[in-house]
Amino acid sequence: MSQKYILVVDDDPDLVETLAMMLESKDCEVGRAYDGIEGEEAIRERRPDLVILDIMMPRKDGYVLCAELKADEKTRDIPVVLLTAVGEAVPSTTYTHADGMGTEADDYIPKPVDTETLWGVVTNLIG
Numbered sequence: 001m002s003q004k005y006i007l008v009v010d011d012d013p014d015l016v017e018t019l020a021m022m023l024e025s026k027d028c029e030v031g032r033a034y035d036g037i038e039g040e041e042a043i044r045e046r047r048p049d050l051v052i053l054d055i056m057m058p059r060k061d062g063y064v065l066c067a068e069l070k071a072d073e074k075t076r077d078i079p080v081v082l083l084t085a086v087g088e089a090v091p092s093t094t095y096t097h098a099d100g101m102g103t104e105a106d107d108y109i110p111k112p113v114d115t116e117t118l119w120g121v122v123t124n125l126i127g
Helices: 013-025 036-045 062-071 086-092 097-101 115-126
Strands: 005-009 029-033 050-054 080-084 107-110
Touching: 005 013, 005 036, 013 029, 013 115, 029 036, 036 050, 036 062, 050 062, 050 115, 062 080, 080 115, 107 115
Parallel strands: 005 029, 005 050, 050 080, 080 107
Antiparallel strands: none
């Protein structure tokens, strides 16, 4: 794969760094953002080849950012992979499975993230 630019958006800095290290080891360039607003700004600054996007984040959650990206003609073709712990969190949050089904995300990866599974999804989407 020629070098691709991937944006990782998650409010867990340790997870962002773990995913960034894995992706960089696979010769990807990685951008980092720590909530949906930062992610949106990062996408405006530099268009990524793929976005890895957490769902449950402060200020703007991943469902909202994904929906905005897919509704915008300029960004709708950017593949979005949602990272989700929503399945475990549904009883204690306002997030629902229906919210996820309503997005146009290109794939979903459950947390905790298996990096080899994630790499398989990345190569499948932008390979």
